[in-house]
Amino acid sequence: xxxxxxxxxxDRLEVILLGDLTASVVPVLKPALMSALEEGGTEVxxxxxxxxxxxxxxxxxxxxxxNSLQKKTGTVRIVQASNDIFRLLQSMRLEKRLSVATR
Numbered sequence: 001x002x003x004x005x006x007x008x009x010x011d012r013l014e015v016i017l018l019g020d021l022t023a024s025v026v027p028v029l030k031p032a033l034m035s036a037l038e039e040g041g042t043e044v045x046x047x048x049x050x051x052x053x054x055x056x057x058x059x060x061x062x063x064x065x066x067n068s069l070q071k072k073t074g075t076v077r078i079v080q081a082s083n084d085i086f087r088l089l090q091s092m093r094l095e096k097r098l099s100v101a102t103r
Contacts, residue, residue, distance in 0.1 A: 004029055006036050012043040017051045021058030030061060042074035049080035049103065054088065062098060075099065 003025045005016040013036050019025070033044070044065060066076045077099040081089070086102045089095045 004032075006032060008036065008039075008041065011041050012045060013037065013041045014045045014047060016047045016049075020051055020053040020055075021046075021048075021061070022053060022055045023057035026057050026061045030064075033065065037068075042069065042072055043077070044069060044074070045077045045079060047080050048078055048082070048085060051085065052082065054085055059089075059092070059094075063094070066098060077101070 003017070003019050005018070007014045007016065013033070015029070015033060017025075021029075037044075046062070062076065062078070068074075069076055078089075079101045080103050081100050083102055086095060086100055089098060089100050094100070
């Protein structure tokens, strides 16, 4: 079973995480997202509804995605984040840059 799904709606990609965003997921998710972005897209929305844990590799991945899309005047958004994940990203001053919305 895959740990994520990527759906396209025009220029928007929705990355639905089916679990945590950790070092075990990023090596598979990163090339899949890059491939999808090469086909076109300037907006990426990460759905964290089923995500409980995010580690340093996951945070680094989100920052890299943000930086890559900024070069194309694109956006990254996180939706359905738990309060714990929101507070973690807020403590790193990333909640506005990543447009984090809680559940």
